[in-house]
Amino acid sequence: MYHRIEENCIGCGACLKACPVGAISGSKKEQHSIDGKVCIDCGACGRVCPAAAVRGPGERIVEKLKKSLWPKPHIHTETCYACENCVAACPSGALAMKDESLPLEQNCAVLQFPEKCVSCGWCFDNCQFDAITMEALSENN
């Protein structure tokens, strides 16, 4: 499954920059398109689209959302077992392990590069320990 760009695309190129896997192609001021084979359904393209031209796999238009309000993984350090499955699953490389010098039991995953996070939720899906919740942080946080 994948997202699609509709005809009302204005060709601004915002989605092109937002896509973490390089699935979008298209030239300026022309309709862009998404390569379904690569698209990971994170919906980042839709959330940055000023023309509301991206349709998700559920046939709904993805709404624009300010980047600071995108839900991000909140990792609960006390329940994290440092299995690294979320780090391995993250398609944009936003997660990393806290500190390699820590003993195994004290280590945990952290959102090292919040700016890279595209709110795809893959880390959440891959956590077996319920240590990740997707939370939208307000601007003050």
Add this chain to the structure above:
Amino acid sequence: MKTIKGTSNRYLDINLTDSTWSVYHVSHQDLIDFLGAKGIALKIFHDRFSRDGLKAIDPLGPDNLLIYSMGVMLSTGAPCSGRFEVVTKSPLTGLMVGSSCGGYFGEACKTAGWDGVILSGAAPEPTVLRIDSGGASFEPAGALWGQGTHEVQESLNLSPKEGAAVIGPAGENKVLYANICSGHRFAGRGGVGAVMGAKNLKAIVARGKEITYEPARPELFDKTLEKSKKYIHRNGVTKSYRLYGTNANVRYGIKSGFSPVRNFRDRWHEETEKTSGEAMAERYRTRHSACRHCSVLCGHKGHYPDGKIRQIPEYETIGMFGSNIENFDPDKIGIWNEEMNELGIDTISAGGTMAWAMEAAEKGIRPSELKFGEPENISSLLKDIAYRKGEGAELAEGSKKLSEIYGGTGFAIHVKGIEVAAYDPRASWGHGLGYAVHNKGGCHLGSYLISLEQLMGYMPPHTTMGKAQWVVFMEDMFSAVNSLQVCLFSVFGIMTEPVIPKYLPKFVLNIATITMPKVAMMLMDWSILSEYFMSITGIPLSKWGLIRAGERINKLERWLNVQMGMTPDQDTLPARFTEERDTAFKGKNTVVPVKKMVRQYYRLRRYDNTAGPEDREIEKMMKRNRTPKQVKPARSTIKLIYCTTVMAVLGWFIPAVACRKTSVREEVRALPDDFKLRFAIWPSGPALSLMRVGDRLKKVALTEEEADMTVYLKSLEAAWLLLTFQESTCGSEAAGRLMVKGDLPHTCTFIRLMDKVEILLLPRFLAKRAVKKWEPVK
């Protein structure tokens, strides 16, 4: 996004010879009988080959099948469920082999909508197979041929949605114990990689995330999930595996003498401690490196002194390349492990074959560069094995074939051709029986009784009492588990953490497990596994039903093995374990009385002199539930009285329900005015007649001629089945036990009416048996 309830039941059936594919649909009945992954794959083998055909399959020829099979658990997100099974005829043993792997290929294939991939034929040139929801496509492998397992996965440039199953140079060169790699996990045993190499297939790439699956009964699934997470987390085995990986077993091995030392000659060595999980965790500052969806976290990686991060070898690799060849430097084992992974060689068989070559050289049977305690040339020899060069060309054949050429079968530590894993069975007799009778050969995961005998201490190890029962039970359990596909390591938690086994004093369990095996089994609880199957597929299955399904799978595999040429004398252990008592171990030195236990095992399994189940049993298994129960017309006074009573009750109850329940009233309205309906047992049994009066039904007395429609049950026995709720009304109709005089639509109305009446009249558990689908009646 497309969502499938339960599982897709679709296998991609690929012929590599002419690059074509079709879809194979797994029938509902097969899913009920064989559960999925391993079971279904074996069933496919059974269906596709004649009896002589099975024997004639050349494992490395185009007629062999290589089946990747996914199971119902994958992609549900349940703990330890990220696994798939590879099933084929093994080139190492010439018998069936199933190998489980935790790589991402499984999930990618499953979420592309395929429950499995059946590969037949052989590609004319090195090929890469690509799979997506639309089907399969074929590409020439080109420069990928010759690359190592991780190298090729890099070169394939996999997107986050893609997973691959690949082979290394060992598979390409058909080393008889080559493995298949997915991510950093392996389907290791039995030479599945050589079969893939013989098919000229370098890699299969699946692109998933196209289809999602949801359980048929989400509430039950969530409840089961929560329970199993809780059990797995608090289990002792989980805790030690989480910290030290499977290498936590090393210290147990030192203590109880199951370490393999110098080709299993000695059971103990003072330096083994250097390769223990605890020592390595400290030395390498280990980190987790697990399969997806894992809760146990046995896989580790670590920082090696040369600055590289490597996978920490599993216990079996540590044993086979550590104490078994008299090497106690864990750094070296780590490096060899990495090399073998890259080449795609099974570490257990490689280690076993090398240890045999060392002992053979020592005894002067066969000249070799290899020597115990001198590990310098191992690295180069591993490469030679993978490329079949020099001495490696011979070692690539495994210890069984070598010992048959040169002699020295007494110390060739294999069963049925597969080298025995790093647990000496003299410390654990039940585990020895497990090696001897396991369909795959000397694999430790056939019944893994050492976990109960030594690791968890639930069973005295040095007795033959109850061992056959437990091996049968655990084999059935693990066959079922490999067909659902959850990780075997999660089963310990699931089985032993429920209240009774957890809090019962261990000495009580120790006595019970050997004197009253059945009772001890009942004390354990694995209903989580059957509840998983039930909640995902919606097919009812009890915990003993799961074991029976496991038994079917295990017996089918055994039957296939017998057709492939397995003989009873192969169900044994190497002479070293049955004759050589004295070792360096200071504790109890014994030999395994394997013959006695195998006899007990055969008796329990009801195997005949072919060492397998009778053909009749397999035929019965294949026809199970396909033909309804046969009954003969007979006259029994008790049954007549019972049926008369039930008919009388129905005669009172149906009109009463018809005026109170709206949905029943609607059914009545579907009948014409003054419609006369008669329900009777043929030829002269009790009868019940009803007539529509307005919106109601009224009980009347009618003869056959007066009625507009008569539904007959063909005999008293048929009535007995229906009225004792052994069979539903539609089941009865389907089995041809109902005879109708009148219009078909009215018959359907009658059947619906009966269903509703049964739901209202009976307690829920009975009503569920009596009707096709239980739902509340409005």
